[in-house]
Amino acid sequence: MSDTNQSSVSQIIVLGKERSGTKWLTNLIANHPDVACVQSEIHNGVLETNVFNNMPVLFGDLKNPDNWLGFLACFSQTYFFKYTGLDRTFLDSLSPSDYYTFFDEVMTAYAHRMNASRWIQKTNSLFTEKLLQAYPQAKFVLIQRGFEDNYRSSQANIHSNLKEIGSVSSVFSSVFGHYYANRYESSFAGHPQILFVRFEDLKSRKEETLQKVYAFLDLSFDPSCLEDRFRKNTSFTRQKETPAIPGKEKVLIAIGRLLGTSLPFFFLRTIRNYLQARRKKTAKFVKWTYTQY
Numbered sequence: 001m002s003d004t005n006q007s008s009v010s011q012i013i014v015l016g017k018e019r020s021g022t023k024w025l026t027n028l029i030a031n032h033p034d035v036a037c038v039q040s041e042i043h044n045g046v047l048e049t050n051v052f053n054n055m056p057v058l059f060g061d062l063k064n065p066d067n068w069l070g071f072l073a074c075f076s077q078t079y080f081f082k083y084t085g086l087d088r089t090f091l092d093s094l095s096p097s098d099y100y101t102f103f104d105e106v107m108t109a110y111a112h113r114m115n116a117s118r119w120i121q122k123t124n125s126l127f128t129e130k131l132l133q134a135y136p137q138a139k140f141v142l143i144q145r146g147f148e149d150n151y152r153s154s155q156a157n158i159h160s161n162l163k164e165i166g167s168v169s170s171v172f173s174s175v176f177g178h179y180y181a182n183r184y185e186s187s188f189a190g191h192p193q194i195l196f197v198r199f200e201d202l203k204s205r206k207e208e209t210l211q212k213v214y215a216f217l218d219l220s221f222d223p224s225c226l227e228d229r230f231r232k233n234t235s236f237t238r239q240k241e242t243p244a245i246p247g248k249e250k251v252l253i254a255i256g257r258l259l260g261t262s263l264p265f266f267f268l269r270t271i272r273n274y275l276q277a278r279r280k281k282t283a284k285f286v287k288w289t290y291t292q293y
Contacts (some may be wrong), residue, residue, distance in 0.1 A: 009108045010118045011138035012217060015125040017181040019153035020145040021199040022122040023048075024054055024232070027122055029141070029217065030226050031225040036116035038083050038105065045230035047080045052123050063097060070266050094100045100134035118217075125185050132193065135198070139217055142185060145199035147178055151253065152245070171252040173275035179274045236266045250251030 012029065016022040039045045059071040075081055076088050086109055089233035096102040105118035123131070125142055132140075145153075151174050176255040188194050201209045209228055209285035214221040245253070260268060 008117070008233040009111045009137045010119055011104065011107075012120040013131055013135070013138055013140050014120065014122040015128055015131075015142040015185075015194075016122070016141055016144065017125055017150065017178060019150055021143050021202060024228075025143050025197070025202060025213070026120060026122040027228070027230055028225065029213065029219075031227060031229065032219050033117055034219065036119045037121075038080055038107075038110065038116040039180070039230070040079065041230065044081070044094070046086055046120075046122055047083060048122060049103060051075070051099050051145065051288055052076070052127050054285055055098050062102065068095075079291075080182070080289070083107070085113060086110060090169050096266065098134075100131070116206070124250050125181055128185070128188055128194075132191075138193065140194045141197060141213055141216070142188070142194055143197050143199055143202070144182070144185065147257070149199070151175065151176055168252060169275055171249060174254050175253060175256030176260055176268060176272040177276065179257070180265075180268050181263055185270070 012031065012035065014022050014026045016025075023044065023046055026037065027039070029035060030039065030046065037045075038047050039183065040047055055071060055074065059067045059074070062068045064072060072091050076091055081091075086106065091106075091110060093101060094105055096105060103121075107121065128140070128142070131138070154238045185196075197209055197211065197213060204247065207223070211221050212228060214225070223287065259271075263271075
């Protein structure tokens with residue numbers, strides 16, 4: 001086991017549903033010089049790791065030597081690892097028992113390299129419970145976004161043509177995903193390690209909202225932290241910032257919203273997971289894991 005965890009490097013994790021502003025918020029927090037964040041100009045800032053989601057499914061228990069070696073071979077080729085500037089021999093020196101410990105050791109080493117006392121990463125809010133268990137001293141910022149904007153952004157991210165009518169599965173996946181995430185996230189309301197913020201507040205009252213976030217994270221605030229240093233990770237062009245939703249799609253949305261607010265949580269989760277699994281059949285990794293664009 002590496003000794004990287006012996007030093008006091010704190011963890012900051014930004015949580016949220018897809019297309020809720022997690023990248024924007026993470027980049028703003030990472031403006032602080034004491035926060036280490038793996039970022040790339042061509043990837044619009046923070047790079048997202050697959051360590052919390054896809055890789056555990058693909059490689060299984062890391063205590064199995066073959067699983068561990070296969071995982072290392074895969075992770076070492078990701079752009080995330082390459083942008084840390086760490087050497088492959090560092091990975092070979094590790095022997096963690098689980099993915100969360102592995103990621104903390106990598107990010108702790110990266111924080112040392114950047115002379116920072118904290119590291120930050122963003123991920124899906126549906127991992128909140130596991131992350132709280134894995135990082136009991138971490139601080140979490142959970143960003144939420146209103147349904148309509150979140151839905152439009154999700155669908156625009158799926159379809160290259162914003163006029164295209166969403167399929168039943170893609171519409172329901174976005175709608176159920178939104179309501180399932182909101183109901184799951186609400187179970188953590190009041191948790192001392194989690195600060196809830198709204199995307200709309202960050203957009204309309206940027207300085208006030210970011211000051212609140214920085215205070216929660218015990219970071220000193222400076223107006224320079226408000227700077228957007230990377231291109232916005234938006235799904236829309238200026239010409240089609242608010243694309244019209246076709247009539248057929250509106251009907252599907254209405255049905256989905258009705259079911260999303262009325263179905264028992266267990267059934268909503270089952271349907272949502274089924275639809276998500278269908279979407280992920282063609283994409284095993286987070287976008288830009290191995291490709292530049």
